[in-house]
Amino acid sequence: MKAVAARLTWGLNIGSKAMAADNSGAKIVRITGVKGGKGRRGRQQPAKPGDWVKVSVRKGLLEMKGKVFDAVLIRQKKPYQRASGERIAFQDNAVALLKDEKGNPKGTQIKGPMSREVAVKWPQLGKICKFIV
Numbered sequence: 213m214k215a216v217a218a219r220l221t222w223g224l225n226i227g228s229k230a231m232a233a234d235n236s237g238a239k240i241v242r243i244t245g246v247k248g249g250k251g252r253r254g255r256q257q258p259a260k261p262g263d264w265v266k267v268s269v270r271k272g273l274l275e276m277k278g279k280v281f282d283a284v285l286i287r288q289k290k291p292y293q294r295a296s297g298e299r300i301a302f303q304d305n306a307v308a309l310l311k312d313e314k315g316n317p318k319g320t321q322i323k324g325p326m327s328r329e330v331a332v333k334w335p336q337l338g339k340i341c342k343f344i345v
Contacts, residue, residue, distance in 0.1 A: 229243075241307060262285065283310055326338070
């Protein structure tokens, strides 16, 4: 994976709710953990766009409710600054569910925009997204 070319601010804590932006069957998910993050001892690890997170499905298809999946955070409400100086913020917090450990998406399309930093870091998600901001 490539490095992110922006100063991403931590946007979502563990326990935050987000929309599932793909067509995997989940609607609303809750973030339960951040995988592979560096943090301070005794401090909860927050998530930023492009992070690999564990999520629990709160609303969606009956067979998915309550199950835990891997996902990637693709949008956040809190603004962050790119290397060019522009600030980016979205209208909602959204994730895309993953099918396996390699980063292949569970759904076949992503609804709504996705940040460029995420598309560079996760090229499989960039292929199925309609537009990248």
